[in-house]
Ligand code: UDP
C-alpha cells in the first residue's frame with residue numbers, strides 16, 4: 367500500500383503543468399474559394415472576439431494559392447485535405463460513395479489528434495461574441511436544427527479528435543450513407559442518441575442562430591436575438607452570393623430583398639467585416655485587381 371501511495375505521488379508529478387487550452391482549436395472547412403472567403407470572415411471574427419484557442423482550416427485542393435495565403439495569415443494551421451489522393455480509408459470510402467465528397471472532407475476534422483478537443487464551425491458562420499466557453503462541453507454537443515429540432519445542426523459542434531472515431535464514422539457513412547446527402551445526415555445517424563441522452567449536449571440556439579429561424583419565429587428572435595453569439599447563414603444563398611456597395615453600405619443581389627427584410631443587420635455585419643478586413647488582405651495577393 368505504501369508503494370502504491372508513492373507511485374501515485376510520482377504519477378502526479380509526471381502530469382505536465384500544461385495549459386490545456388493550447389490543445390484546443392476551432393476548426394472549419396473550405397473546398398473552394400467561395401467557402402474560403404467565408405472561412406476568412408469566420409477566422410477574423412474569432413480573432414476579433416479574442417479567442418484563446420488555436421484556429422485550424424481544412425482546405426480542399428481547389429482552393430487557389432492567393433486564398434490559401436490569406437488563410438495562412440488568419441489561421442494557425444491550414445491543412446490540405448485531398449480525399450481522392452489520401453490513400454487511406456477515406457479514399458476507399460469515397461470510391462463507394464462519391465456523392466459524399468465534401469462530407470468525407472469534413473469528417474477529416476476527427477484526425478486532428480494533436481488537439482484534445484475542438485469546435486467545428488461551418489465556413490458560413492460568423493462569431494459575434496467570444497464563445498470559448500464551448501470547450502467546457504463534451505462530444506458531441508450541438509444546437510438543434512431549426513427545420514427538425516430532434517436533429518442537431520452540424521454547422522457548429524464540439525468534438526474530440528480520435529482516429530478510432532474517424533474510422534468508425536467513415537465506416538458508418540459507407541454502410542448507411544447520409545439521409546440528407548451531407549454531413550448533417552451522417553453525423554445525426556452516428557450520434558443518434560443526441561436528442562435524448564444528455565441535455566448538456568444541447569447547445570443553446572444562440573450558438574448557432576440560423577438565419578432561417580428569424581423568418582419562422584420572429585417573436586422569439588425579437589426576444590432572444592440580441593444574445594446571439596454565432597450567426598449561421600444556412601441555406602442556398604450565402605453572404606458571398608450577394609454584392610455589397612461599401613459607399614452606400616447596401617447589400618444587393620440574389621434574394622437580397624427577402625434578406626433585407628429580416629436579417630439584414632447580420633448580413634451587413636458579414637459584409638462590413640469582409641470588405642474592411644478581408645478584401646485588403648486579398649488585394650495584397652491579387653495585385654491591383656479588384657476582388658469582390
Ligand atoms: N463546404 C465546402 N464546400 C462546399 C460545400 C460545403 O467547403 O462546396 C463546407 C463549408 O465549411 C460549409 C459546410 O461544408 O459551411 C456545410 O455546407 P453549407 O454551409 O453550404 O450547408 P448549410 O449550412 O447551408 O446546410
Ligand code: MN
Pocket residue numbers: 488489490491521598599600601
Ligand atoms: Mn452552413
